[in-house]
Structure formats: structure tokens, C-alpha cells
Amino acid sequence: MRRIHILALTLLLLPLVFVATPKGSVIEGVVVDFQGPVPFATVRSQGQADCTRTDAAGKFNLRRRENATRVTAAKPGYRIGWTPSNRHPIQIRLAPLPSEDNFDYTWIDPVRDSKKPNNCGNCHGAIEREWAGSGHARSAVNPRVLTLFGGTESPLGKDWNLLEQHPLGAGVCASCHAPTMSSPTLDYDLRSVNGVAARGVHCDYCHKIADAPTDKLGTRFGRDGYELLRPHGDEQLFFGPLPDAVRPGDAFVYAPFYKESRYCASCHEGVIFGVHVYGTYTEWLQSPAAKAGTQCQDCHMTPTGAMTNVAPGHGGIERAPKTLASHDFPGGSLAMLKKCLRLEVRIRTEGNRTQVEMTLTADNVGHRVPTGFFDRNLVMVVEATDEAGRTVDAHDGPRLPAFAGANVAGQAGVLYAKTLTDDAGRTPLPFWLPYETMTDTRLHPGQPDRRTFTFPVVTKLRVRLLYRHLWPTVAERIASQDNELVILDQDLTAK
Template sequence: MQKSSPGGGRPMPSRPSHDLGMPGQRRSFTRHWISGLAGLAFLAVCLSIGLTLADEPAPVRGVVLAAEGKPAEGARVRWQGGAVAVSTDAEGAFTLHGVGRRVTAWKQGYFIAGQAATRSALQLRLRPLPDQDNLDYEWVDPRPDRRHEDRCGNCHSTIHDEWAASAHARSAGNRRFLNLYEGSDWHGRPNVGWNLLAEHPLGAGVCTACHAPTASERGVREDIRKVAGVDALGVHCDFCHKIAEASSERLGLSHGRFGYDLLRPTQGQLFFGPLDDVDRNEDTFAPLYKESRYCAACHEGTIFGVPVYTTYSEWLDSPARREGKHCQSCHMTPTGTLTNIAPGKGGIPRDPLTLSSHAMPGATPEMLRRAVNLKVHCDELLGEAQVKVEVAAGDVGHRVPTGFIDRQLILSIEGVGQTGRQVEATSGPLLSPLAGLGENRAGLFFAKQLEDLDGQAPVPFWKPCRIRADTRLKPGEPAEASWTFPAEGLAGVRIRLIYRRFHAEVQQAKAWPDDAICIIDQVVAVPPNHRWGR
């Protein structure tokens, strides 16, 4: 049966019983259904945002005041132990987001201030540093002792132990150093070999400036053998953390303590350091502690007219400096295991990558292997074995070797016969006799070489002398050389890279134990086109 249209026109077809209504009604229902879903989704988003905003605490606001209650503009404010810092505005005001238990503030020329966090406005007052150095200050012994609560090692045990095993802790009493200073040998016998006191007595007081920088008594400064107490501990904690600034005006000419501006308090205590949120009312932050300039006064020195230490100026000219790396990047690299510098003594958990190691390694086997790259190419041609070697200063911010002027790096090349006998090279550079490996030994000698005015070497820097050659490796400038060996009966070529701290001749005269470090010792076979590298 058909129904008539409302307007009386053509009859309309019948609809199945499950039809929900007119076409217009269906479209209306669909629109309402989609709108409802969209509304629910929007409501869910709003609720999510609302919950997120509700979970995020309100920021902490406050003001930092300096001397006489004046606003401290440009003060650095952070959650203690946190990574993000903000600066105060011209009114000393700050807004600090995030969460934490304590807020700290620091500004140049002031102690670090701190206050427990509250939701009410904070007011942090900065206390100015002393305006002059106290020359009568008594240095603090770093060694742990519960009878003396101010000892560094009582609270900072890990850092103390790292320092105690370092060269800095032994700088005043190093046995080889004293042998050169007083002319003795390893067994204490006098008048053996090089002797600063006998050969340049007016220069006897130079050494204490770096090796015992806190020695101040007249007579002790002129003879480092007389240092005692804290002064005998060399470059110790309290000295390093009293350095307010490092001068660069007379770099290399003002050594050790004379190259630093110290600030020692008359009352209470004062420590400079690399953390800007240590608020014990006796600490302040110094950016210097993360810069190579901090090391320069002792690691750059022209002594008696001779450039004995040039590590800092080498760094100034290095790719490492251009990449933003400093001495501390390699020599105070965080171990990744230290998370609290004073556990149980008021220290707080910190990111281990922000806490520097105080082991301060120098010429250790690990550091030397990082510092030098070696490539070897061997070929056999027309009955001869040809060996080409490239040596390069690798991941390092100075020349290799560096430090004291007598340091040496020796590349030794030896042919090894099938019966084990030594096969001499028929061409290629030979080692200097200063290397101490005998005559006619193939190889390269990397060192700053001094000679006396008659051309004789080795010679101590305190005698009249001149630089014969400086063949040390420079970052970015590899050294290459080739040698030829008779191929018949040749089993391989032994490549050794050896580091020495002193001339072999001096070491033998002083009866010092051999402390040479063999960085690489490898026998390379010589079939055609054999290559080996590290």
C-alpha cells in the first residue's frame, strides 16, 4: 500500500519497519552523535590539562638582597642540587619553577646564601666576601682526624683519598724531585749527578712556589727540604680552594702562589669552588675552577730564561681549546660513581657527572694511550721490507709529551729475524743517543732537547743552555717516517712506543728504578700489503 505525500503529489513508497524516520531526522541524529563524541573528547582534554596543572606546584618567588639590603641584580638562583638556574632582575626578584627542598643564591663577591623552600615569598640575603687577604691565616690540614672537625678528609673522604694518591699530594716530597734538587741519588748518597743547590744556589727558592705553595716562613721558602706540617703536603685542598683569581698578565714568569690572588679569611672560613649552591655560610662559587687558566700558574713556567713548563700555552694553541675543552675536561673527569661529596655530613645527592674526580691523572698508561695514535704500513718490494709509521697526538689538549722539560716519547723500530736475532734497518731515521736505547737504533725521538753552550746534552735547565730542537708531537700534525729492512730472513718488525720522565743517563746516575711506560709493544709481520694500526 502506498501513502500520499503531504503535499498531495505522487504516492510515497512504504519503508521497512526498522527505518528510524525521515532522511532529515537521520542526518540530525548523526550530527548530534558526532557532536557528542567531540564534546566528550574536549572535556577529557580539559580534565587532563586541569589535572596536569593541578599536579604542577606553583613556582617559588622571592628576592635576593645584597649589602645594606639593596636588590642583588644578576644573582644566580637555583634549587639546590638542580640543573636549572635563573637570574634575578633589577629588583633582585626571581621566579623559580620546579620542585626542591632548598633554594640557593650566588653572586660574584658574595658567599652563597640558601633558604628552605616555602610557598610564601623568599628573601635571601647575600653576605660579602672579605675585602682583603689574611696573611696570618693558618692552613687547614686535609688529612682526616676526628679530633679536628675542620679537617677536609673528615667529611670529603672520597675526594681526599683521590687527592692523597695524586702527584699534587706528593709535590713537595717526590723522591726524584728532591734528588735533583739536592744532588743525591735514590739511596740518599750525596753529590751524585745533577744538583740544583750546588749548580745554581740562587735559584733554590724557585721550587717552593709550585711544589710547596703554602710555605711562607723565611728559610723554608729558600729550601724546600725544610717544609713541615701542612706545607709538606704539597698542593693541598685548602690552598687550591683559597684561590680567588688567577692572573694572566705575567703568565709563565710569576709561578705558583705568586700567580694567584688568594683570599684567606680573618674570621670563620672561606672556600672557593666549582659549585654555586653549597650554602654552609663559608662557600662561594668561582667560574675559574672550570677553566684551564686555573692551572696555568704552575703548568706554565719560564725559569732562568728557559721554557721549562709550557703546557698552558700549548693548550691555548690546541684544537681542544677551540672545541671548548679545558684541562679539567681530561684531568678531572667525573668518575660517574661519586654522587655525594659529603655523605652523612650535610652533603646532598647530586648528578655524578657534575662532581669532578680529584685523582688528576697525568702520564698514566691509560692517559698516554688516549693521547697517542699509531699507524703502521708494511710492504715487501724487490727483496726489501718497507715500514712506514705515522705517530699522532690524539685526544689531547697539548703537545706530547708535555709537562717538565725532560719528558720524552720514543718510537723504537727493530727488525726481528726468523731466528730471533735483531735485524738492523738499511735506511730511515735513527734515534738520538738521548733516547738511551743504544747506537744505530731506528726510530723517532719526541722531546724538547736542551744543550749547553758547547752543544753537549743532556743538560739541566738551571745551567746555561739553549733549545737544540723541539720534536714533540703537536695535535693535528702527525709525524711520519719510513724504514727499510732486508726482507730475507726477516720475520717481522717490532714497534715500541715508550714514555720516559727523565733522560736515561740521569736515571742511571741517580740509580732510579726504571719507571718508563711502554705504551705500545707490537711485532708486525711483513707479508706484502700488511697493515696494522691502533
């Protein structure tokens, strides 16, 4: 009886012994705002993954970290607060966010310039270089965008020319391509964009996004779909994914939704002139990637592993490289396309015919392929030659239409694209013209597309996968050299 008693006592004591830690290794403190204690704030030593929460009285206990010199606290609705970790007692003050956006705010240029100390690139050199190579940096001055935007000087003449064909609609393009453009005449003519607005989708704009509601998605897009919070006076205010960023004198706001797809939605989803022109976000919602919890940022802002400090020499601290996202936003590049497209070819010759079965699959992608701009098109094409080296036509299987481009027209193959056709049968059309039908043959993520082509007996095959930014018929009229990317071009023996 007595022995059992002692055993039970030691069992009770054991946890107590392990929990009690030597004095000095725990930081005790309190988080307050101007009214009093702040419960449920997240507290951590700056740069450390482990964190704790304040209790109902705003109090916290945090394991001390030798190399962390600051303790930080964050809570939605407040700026990130901090204090040196060697203070006694520790009290962190949280300042609430301004209640109103400042419409008169002057946007800051991303590009480094020693005469303008606030320019982001002065301190965030590596991030600026990544961003400068991305589509976001070009979005307001991209020659392809301006060509289709058009006007009298467009090399496309009056066709595929927005200003000629639908001038009243021209104001919408800036809302995503130049979100900080101001237009005294309210026509938002992209051709006149200048100053910081010409930097397109730039740092200061993206990091003033305070919320990204998705309730009016598609019909409210670009800047009209975002809630911004721009500071008044000389203070700075940036929203971002780090819960513990500190730059003395300026303020940061921890915004976890910067790691979520919905952050990107307003600019990557848009019903324009009644046409579902941009659909990447809703495609993502239906994708296997979304079900697995994989966000746009996971694939398009993947940490490079090279960056350990976002503002080295300018107040940034060393951080785990896998926590720092990259800003190069790779899109429909050759590397990205190769990464996600897989083509399987089976060849069978029987009697007097050769059957070619081609299966194209898009994997490890968060949306349909191609996605993004309306005119993107992907072509799978197979050419066959017989023993004598003559090109032979398939007598069964899909064929490519003339508008798929002179280099593949009429050949055995499949076109993956969105196309508009009008009542006179004209196709493809620019998305701003009236149309009768819309066809969408693009690949679905994770769903193989299998096609069979039947040829007379052949000996050699050439299979190609081609990606185009614009329709070939449009690109050749503006002499666009880099319109077509060759994802695959392979010769096979049909034996």
C-alpha cells in the same frame, strides 16, 4: 569577519593559559645585601640544574621543586646565600666577600683526623682519597723532585743537582710544588718542608684561589700568579664550581673559572731561569681541544659517575654524579698514554729492501706529548730481524741518539722530547744550566708524525713505544725502577 576575530582572540589566550601555573608551584622572593636589592643574582633550588635570575628590583620567580629544601642565590663578589624553601616571604641575604686576603691565615690539613674537625677529609672522604693518589698530594715530597732539587746528599752527585749547580735558583721550586710553604730564611729549601705545606698542592690552597689572571703568564707562576682570599677569624671560605653549596656556619663562593683551563695555568706554565720549562697551558691554547672548548678539567677531572654527594653524612646533598668532578688528576700514566697515542705501521718488501712506514699520532689530548716536566721523553723504536734471526740495521731513516738510553741507543727510531744543548755539544742538560740551543721534537696534538725506515729484506719486526719520566741516563743513576713505561711492544711479520 567575526570568525577571524574569535580565532585571533583564542590564539592570544593560548599562551596565557599555558604560562599561568597553579598557585604554590612557584616560589617568589627577593635577593638582598646589606644595602638593598641585588639584581642579576642566579637563584636555584639547591641541587637542581634549572635556575633563574633576579630582576632589577632583586625579585625572582622560581619553579618549586618538591624535594629541594633550600633556595640558594649566587653572584660574583658575594658568598653563596640561602634560605629554607618553606619560608614566606622568601628573602635571601647575600654577604659580600672580604675585601682583603689574610696573610696570617693558618692552612687546614686535608687528611682526615677526628681530633681536627676542620680537616677536609673528615667530611670529604672520597675526594680526599682521590686527591691522595694524585701527583698534587706528592708534589712537595716527591722523591724524583727532591733528588733533582739535590744537595750534598743527592745520589746524582754534583750533576743534575740544582743546589750544586744553581743554588741561587732553588727558591723557585716551592712556588708550584709547595705553594703554602713558609720559609723564615726566605730560601724556600724544599728539603725542609713540613706540616700542611708538605701536603703539596692541597685542598685548602686550591680552594682559596679567588682569581687566576693570565696577563703575566709564564713569568709569574705558581702561588705568585694566583689571587687568594683567605678569611679572617674563625669563618671558613671556599671557592668552587658549585653554585649552590651550603654548609651552615661556613661560606662558599661560586667561581665558574674553576671549570676553565686558566685556573690551572699559573702552575702548569712557567719560564724558569729564562727557559720555557713548563708549557702545558700555552700548548693547550694552540690545541684542537681548546678550539673545541675542551678544558683541562674535562680530561683530568672527569667525573667518575660514582660520587653523588661530596660530603655524605656531613651536610652534603645528593647531586647528579656527572656534575661532580674527580680529584685523581691522572697524568702521564700508562692508561692515559694508551688512550691518546696511536701507531700505524705499514710494511712493504720490494726487491732487496723492506720499507717500514710508521705514523704516530696523539689524539684526544689537550697539549703536546709528552708535556709537563721538562725531562719527559717518548721513544718510538723499530728493530728488524732477517730470516736467519739476525738483527739487521736500517740503512735509511732516523736513528736514536745514545742519550735515548742504553736499551735503544743507535736503533732505528724517533725521540720526542725537549732537549738543551750547550756550546760544547753536551746534551741533554738540566734546565737550570746555561745552554746554546733548545730542540723540541714532541708530538703536536692531532698532527700525525710519519717516518720511513729502510732495511735490507727482513722477516720480523719489533715495534716499541716507550715513555720515560726522566732521562734514562739520569734515572739509572738513582736506580729509579718505574722510570720507563712500555706503551706498546709488538712483534710483526714482514711479509
